[in-house]
Amino acid sequence: MDYLLNLVRRHKSDETVGIHSVCSAHPLVIAAAMETALERDLPVLIESTSNQVNQDGGYTGMTPAAFRDFVHGIADRTGLARQRVLLGGDHLGPNAWQSLSPEAAMAKAEVLIDQYVKAGFRKIHLDCSMSCSGDPVPLQDAVVAERAARLCGVAEHAWRTSGGEAPVYVVGTEVPVPGGAHEDLDELSVTTPGAAALTIDVHRQAFAAAGLAAVWPRVVGLVVQPGVEFDHHKVIDYQPQRAAELSRFIEGEPTLVYEAHSTDYQTPANLAALVAGHFAILKVGPGLTFALRETLWALADIEEQMTGAGQGSDFKNTVLEVMRTEPEYWRKYYDRDPAQVRFDQQFSLSDRIRYYWPHPAIQAAQAQLLANLERTTPPLTLLSQYLPAQYEAVREGRVRNLPVDLLKEGVAKVLRQYMDACAGTAIKELETC
Incomplete structure (x- = not known):
């Protein structure tokens, strides 16, 4: 993963640069990420x-x-x-098999790592922080690092077998869990420099003990908590002064930057400040599918205005009915009264609705919605009313007034904020204000 190695070298040489990581399997989100990469003549990290x-x-x-x-x-x-598509694996370890014994879970994790690397994934987040059946809670740092080094050895063997560029690695984990907090939040504890130093030291020692000391320069990222998170309806904003000591600490590590998870919904200024604070890898996922859902909901409203209630795809009601009858992906997150559940299903920042987009009934309703709006193009007046950002893009000739293009533009406007932050553009603009 030469691109990331070079990016980290540039960042460590006082260039305010970084990269955003798109954590989504939605085809329209991925397509939007690739089209914005083409706009900027950059690779894309998925x-x-x-x-x-x-x-x-x-x-x-x-x-x-x-x-x-x-x-x-x-x-x-x-x-x-294809060579401009960088593939990464996040939280790779025994996470999916925590109900198994440690040895059984780690055996599954070894297969996981082997398959990821042989498939061409070259950014590998080694995360063995989770306790398996019979493990103490929490795990000791040395055990976490020892397991991560074990998986690194598997990755190195898989790379040497399959060829290509050498993998780069990320270690550490963040709290709360990925994908947004389950409960209301007011403030988060920022990782202390001491905790960051301990994570680095135990992993470096574990790599050396496993005969992987030569691999350590390819460990480019450390996951810590910079004090950013979101819950259902609130965002904890990045405050650079609270993370100032943490930012200074990593300056003493010649090959490492921070990887920030749950950066979704941060402001453009906050994203730029994160990169300036050496959080040079910014993960985003739910924020992109949230933007996609916003656009789908707006298109459904436009369709209803054009056809009349009950005459179109009935897209929104189809989605909510599927969620009501198949609550697996939201039940443990939304536990209030029925009206609040229905509200959260649609508008929560945790965006549990993203798990339902592949459902056949929803796909059929979405296809009808998009076909209706492609057959009869929405008037500019309705675009201005329901999708003002896309309206401006259509008027400027940057986006066609077609439903798929409008959807991708909804995602792209979020992605461009990340790209500006990672290019140093936003910081430069802030400094001139």
Whole structure:
């Protein structure tokens, strides 16, 4: 992963640069990410998690090789060269098999790592922080690091077997869990420099003990908590002064930057400040599918205004009915009265609705919605009313007034905020104000 190694070198040489990581399996989100990469003449980093994509299929039903082919197919359709698609694996370890004994879970994790690397994933987040059946809670740092080093050895063997660029690694984990907090939040504790130093030290020692000391310079990222998170309806904003000591600490590590998870919904200024504070890898996922849902909901409203109630695809009601009858992906997150549940299903920042987009009934209703709006183009007046950002893009000639293009533009406007932050553009603009 030479691009990331060079990016980290540039960042460590006082260039305020970074990269955003798109953590989504939605084809329109991935297509939007690739089209914005083409706009800026940049590569795109796409990541999947161990729950989402694994040797058993994960919740997407895709193995690592299948996910690679899925992403490459979208690249081919958008015109982005495959070699400009960087693939990463997030929270790779025993996470999906915590109910098993430690040895059984780690055996599954070894298969997972082997398949990811052989499928061409070259950014590997080694995360063994979770306790398995019979483990103490929490795990000791040395045990976490020892297991991570064990998986690194598997990754190195898989790379040498399959060829290509050498993998780069990310270590550490963040709290709360990925994908947004389950409960209301007011403030988060920022990782202390001492805790960051301990994570680095125990992993460096574990790598050396496993005969992997030469690999350590390819460990480019450390996951810590910079004090950013979101719950159902609130965002905890980044406050650079609270993370100032943490930012200064990493300056003493010549090959490491921070990887920030749950950066969804941060303001453009906050994203730029994160990159300036050495959080040079910014993960985003629910924020992108949230933007997609906003646009779908607006298109459904436009369709209703054009056809009359009950005359169109009935898209919104179809989605909510599927969620009501199949509550697996939201039940433990939304536990209030029925009216609040219905509200959260649609508008929560945790965006549990994203798990339902592949459902056949929803796909059929979405196809009808998009076909209706492609057959009869929405008037500019309704675009201005329901999708003002897309209206401006259509008027400027940047986006066609077609439903799929409007959807991708809804995602792209979020992605451009990340790209500006990672290019140093937003910081430069702030400094001139």
